[in-house]
Amino acid sequence: MNQNAQRIVNNPKFQELVAKRSAFAWTLSIAMLVIYFGFILLVAFGKEFLGTPIGSGVTTWGMPIGVFTILSAFILTGIYVQRANGEFDELNRQILEETK
């Protein structure tokens, strides 16, 4: 094994980075899957609910829920990039610095 790589693996900061980042990435992935498949299951089994008008108009609950699903994809990517490009990259920079 490459020596630098060995030193990085032994660095507790690397363990911290990997643990934090993967927990975060998987949490957000699961959130996206739950939102998306929740929407698909509503489409398959909850047609009446999605077709219920909001108040007295013709706009149904399906509309804001669909748009919310689209927005949630964007918001979740934003949350990840915010933390990964800040906190995680800083930690990563320190790890690479200490390996030199």
Added chain:
Amino acid sequence: MRAVTTRIASRVAASAAVAGTLVPASVYAAGAVDGAVQKQATNVEAIVMFLVFVLFTLGITYWAARRTKSAKDFYAAGGGITGFQNGLAIAGDYMSAASFLGIAGLVYANGFDGLIYSVGFLVGWPIVLFLIAERLRNLGKYTFADVASYRFKQTPIRTLSACGSLATVTFYLIAQMVGAGKLIQLLFGLDYMVAVIIVGVLMIGYVTFGGMLATTWVQIIKAVLLLSGASFMAFMILAKFGFSPEAMFKAAVDVHPKGVAIMSPGAFVSDPVDTISLGLTLMFGTAGLPHILMRFFTVSDAKEARKSVFYATGFIGYFYILTFIIGFGAIVLILGKDANGAYPFLTAAPAEGVKAAVASVIGGTNMAAIHTAHAVGGDLFFGFISAVAFATILAVVAGLTLAGASAVSHDLYASVFARGRVNEADEIRVSKITTVVIGIVSIVLGIAFENQNVAFMVGLAFAIAASTNFPILLMSMFWGKMTTRGAVMGGAIGLISACVMIALGPTVWKAVLGHPTAIIGYANPGVFSIILAFVGIWFFSITDNSAQAQKERRDFEDQYVRSQTGLGAEGASAH
């Protein structure tokens, strides 16, 4: 308005539906324009605007050609594209002409159901970001096979990845070429063959001379044009209703033959298994498209790669919301009376007291967005949107061709055939020759498939990407116990099962080959073929105890450190 409407009526009248593509498989990102169309009157505004686009992009190609010297320049634009630019370019790759026309047409015909597809196309992006983008950027150089073969035997994995890439690219390209020919015939009044040749020649030009840099900028310009055009349309539609979606929905419900049913999920998505399968295929197929994955090597580091996906998700999501508004606007503008009490976009006005039929729209439902452009912006804007549709096709095929050429030159030629003993100049030469070959082959196939039903091909491309490229790529990065044998067997199982199930399913066995019933009832094999691929990788890896397999498992830690930290990753070239 009268003159305008008479003209479009004559232009597109008598053409058998461009579309009729409203079966699920054809709503895939590129989709295809189906059925016979007749050549229409020459559309001067559109041709002039398109020529401006071509001249401008050729200028960019000239500029890019002078800056494209090394292999890194050719494949990855020197790694110097910013996250924002790459986000636009990814969005450009993803927003094809048919996803614009197809989804707007779907909303026009079915209302709410169109939203289900838009959502499916979008939700793969966050997954790409969370699980793939930064590792891919840290490990790879020019193609996703760099990553998939990182610690494995080069020959088998590169060969399989290149097959996966070429299959995806070819099916996608044929669908694009046939769609391009028909659309251009309809919008511009050019011959089918002329249209296909123009697309093929321009794409060869962009890619051979300008490499990834020119391809990226063509993509960025097209994305900006398409987003601007669609924003203008959505704005004008909403303005008609005082920016009240409720008022727009109300007007649409009043004129649509399905009435209030367009506001809720319809019968369009009937089988839950097929729906979930489609969702999985879209989600993981997105993460396995070679021309999209290649884009991650054009940015300088993992940070920019993440930003790319963030911007791309924003642009694509915004675009789908626009197409939804445009689809509802189309219902009101096409199926309702205009200011003069006429129905300019229908083949025949409905009888008094009867609602107009959706299918009576001139040119078929895929023309809904184009008619809407005409209704809100007149002749000039109609010409603009037509030119943008042409530009869109051109940009998408250029990206596909570059991905196909890279699979041949970088994976097959440089790594498999020459076993790494090759200089950059030779590799670039092979890539350029391949580009020309792919260009010519796609022109020939485009002409050969003119009267064939190609709607299934994009579905096939997505299914192969999701069942072969994606499982190998994901497992190679996440699972240290994977071996060469596992990757090759699992990938091959995914490839074969996806192809066989589509061939025996409703989109090919029934719709193309004309058998009365399909052998396999599901149009989307994803849920089966993706799982089979993963199980295959797992099983053939854990049972592999060869010396090679032991070594591959030991090498995982090095790869893991590099994928997490970017230690030793490819940087940007200095210029």
